[in-house]
Amino acid sequence: MEQMMKSIQIEGKVVELQEEFPVRFACMEHFDQELDEYVNDYEVAPDTYAAKAVEDETVDKRCRACGEPGQIVLLREKGL
Numbered sequence: 001m002e003q004m005m006k007s008i009q010i011e012g013k014v015v016e017l018q019e020e021f022p023v024r025f026a027c028m029e030h031f032d033q034e035l036d037e038y039v040n041d042y043e044v045a046p047d048t049y050a051a052k053a054v055e056d057e058t059v060d061k062r063c064r065a066c067g068e069p070g071q072i073v074l075l076r077e078k079g080l
């Protein structure tokens, strides 16, 4: 299931998101694969942050590929 969000809390700031693009997480092992899949699925390059910078407790931070704790978040910010 994709996580579609209007905004996300990162390092104390509310980051507005482009809602048509999902928020996905990847572990280090699957980061390259998830980056490729994001580009393939949505034809855009995602913005990335360290998963630990995401302060939203409601977000599922597991790696999309393997379910292990995610290290990197992939998303699309508004206005970039």
Ligand SMILES: [Zn+2]
Binding pocket: 026, 027, 028, 029, 030, 063, 064, 065, 066, 067, 068
């Ligand atoms: Zn993984």
